[in-house]
Amino acid sequence: MKLIPIPAFDDNYIWMLHDGRRALVVDPGDADPVLAALQQGGLALEAILVTHHHGDHTGGVKVLRQGTGAQVYGPALERMPEPLQRLGDGDVIWPLGLRFEVRLVPGHTAGHIAYVGQLPGQDPVLFCGDTLFSAGCGRLFEGTPAQMLASLTSLAALPDATRVCCAHEYTLGSLRFACAVEPDNAELRAYQARAKALRDQHLPTLPSTIGLEKAVNPFLRTHLPAVALAVQQRAPNTLDPVGVFAALRTWKDQF
Ligand SMILES: [Zn+2]
Numbered sequence: 082m083k084l085i086p087i088p089a090f091d092d093n094y095i096w097m098l099h100d101g102r103r104a105l106v107v108d109p110g111d112a113d114p115v116l117a118a119l120q121q122g123g124l125a126l127e128a129i130l131v132t133h134h135h136g137d138h139t140g141g142v143k144v145l146r147q148g149t150g151a152q153v154y155g156p157a158l159e160r161m162p163e164p165l166q167r168l169g170d171g172d173v174i175w176p177l178g179l180r181f182e183v184r185l186v187p188g189h190t191a192g193h194i195a196y197v198g199q200l201p202g203q204d205p206v207l208f209c210g211d212t213l214f215s216a217g218c219g220r221l222f223e224g225t226p227a228q229m230l231a232s233l234t235s236l237a238a239l240p241d242a243t244r245v246c247c248a249h250e251y252t253l254g255s256l257r258f259a260c261a262v263e264p265d266n267a268e269l270r271a272y273q274a275r276a277k278a279l280r281d282q283h284l285p286t287l288p289s290t291i292g293l294e295k296a297v298n299p300f301l302r303t304h305l306p307a308v309a310l311a312v313q314q315r316a317p318n319t320l321d322p323v324g325v326f327a328a329l330r331t332w333k334d335q336f
């Protein structure tokens with residue numbers, strides 16, 4: 082199985098998995114780059130996986146479904162282009178014969194879902210949409226800090242080798258903020274240098290891994306003293322984990 086980020090718009094990635102013959106894509110906000118990739122690879126699109134309702138993740142679904150007959154999967158709780166198979170927490174699907182488990186991860190939107198895929202002989206993949214970004218997380222448009230913290234905590238419990246396929250190339254901006262939170266995190270500094278080198282060559286910084294994110298992503302590290310102390314210097318009365326997370330997210334929104 083090949084895993085490819087197809088760039089779209091300014092900073093979206095439409096993730097594609099294919100075996101040289103059959104393909105699936107995740108969050109196709111635009112049909113054109115997907116159709117070009119399918120044609121270039123001689124691939125048949127069999128499945129479209131959608132994480133949440135935002136237009137930059139759903140805009141190409143209808144054209145792709147009508148043009149290819151692909152099966153569409155999406156969240157049970159959000160407004161979606163019909164028809165599709167609606168999915169909730171714990172549901173299992175088998176696109177391309179691969180096992181994908183669905184996680185409900187509210188926060189960015191109220192019904193956002195993520196897909197955890199098992200690939201024979203390869204590390205697992207996580208399609209997390211706009212919930213988890215490398216060194217960052219999605220904005221809280223519809224959910225609460227407590228919901229987002231619970232969603233991220235559940236993703237952080239996946240195996241370290243899990244490949245994290247975020248829907249946006251936000252890594253350098255997120256890393257600037259992460260370094261402000263944890264200036265003494267050596268692994269974070271080293272990752273920032275690697276990410277800069279990749280972006281200088283116009284290469285994706287993704288996929289990341291759960292192991293790396295646990296080491297560098299402040300939104301997965303709010304339980305650690307270094308992150309909590311940095312937050313408390315700006316918001317002195319934040320003591321509990323949800324309060325620290327909420328203040329960290331607010332800090333990033335203003336950064
Ligand atoms: Zn979104």
Ligand SMILES: [Zn+2]
Pocket residue numbers: 135137138211248249
């Ligand atoms: Zn998005």
